[in-house]
Amino acid sequence: MDSLDKRALYLQEVSSCGGVRAAAEHLDVNPSVVTRQIRSLENELGVALLERNGRHVLPTEAGRLVLESYLAQRQLNSELRDTLSRWKNLQTGQVTVSVGDGFVDSFIKSVLSTVAKRYPDVMIDIRTGIYVPREPHEMVLHDEVDIAVTYGPVVDPRLVVHSFARGPLCALVAMDHPLADHGSVSVAELARHKLIFLPEVSGSQRLVNDIFRTAGQVATPSYRCNLHSISRRMACAGVGVAFMTAAAAHEEVSAGLLSAIPIEHPLAEATQGNLVRRVGRRLTPAADYLWKVMMGMH
Secondary structure, rough: OOHHHHHHHHHHHHHHHHOOOHHHHOOOOHHHHHHHHHHHHHHHHHOOOOEEEEEEEEEEEHHHHHHHHHHHHHHHHHHHHHHHHHHOOOOEEEEEEEOHHHHHHHHHHHHHHHHHHHOEEEEEEEEOHHHHOHHOOOOOOOOOOOOOEEEOOEEEEEEEEEEEEEEEEEEEEEEOOOOOOOOOHHHHHOOOOOEEEOOOOOHHHHHHHHHHHHHHOOOOOOOOOOOOHHHHHHHOOOOOEEEEOOOHHHHHHHHHOOEEEEEEEEHHHHHEEEEEEEEEOOOOOOHHHHHHHHHOOO
């Protein structure tokens, strides 16, 4: 199939994003480009590759077969490029890592400088999973990144997962907020305040949603932003309650700008982060060293 890789990329993005327009926005192209490429592939193969299911567009059975073939070939190509890169020069190349926004500060301070000293000529590409329409561990499975640092439970036999404790999930409020002097806070009490939420793709936001749902409370956010750092700044300004661990807000809490109040709910008592890489993926020397440095932190 001529030019399968290019056209199947558009098919994969539509499948991941759930629609043509969302895929076009993610690829930064006109929706007509996405539609034209997929129709071209459908005409060549003689089968429909997409079908509508309610508000979402999903691959047909034939579409899933094409995607499986495409992803398998891309994985083989990625492994070949990695191997050739190592043969060419073990000290150069690129490491791509997805780091959840809540982990960025500690990654930069404790990992980045160490790896940069050992491999000064290696380019380290840092991506925050919150910006893409799929979870960080899915990016690992698709070989879009070498390693991911993600939040919340991850169970998949195709992944090597090293989990570490992050402490209880807390409500973050400014020091003059009515909740600031509480030793803990109930979910019912939180529901009465202005809340700051993150996008649904965020692992911490999924946990917050589960906490309110299992507590039988309806949570309607007053604000939503796409970065933990922005939500912390909003909480510091006193406009609402943000949600993350005290470790993620260490700088603001230590500076006396925020109070981190543990949430009274079993799901909030202990949270976890994860280092993730794909089973069988041969990491470059720099990526392997980065993995070991991150393992040593936890």
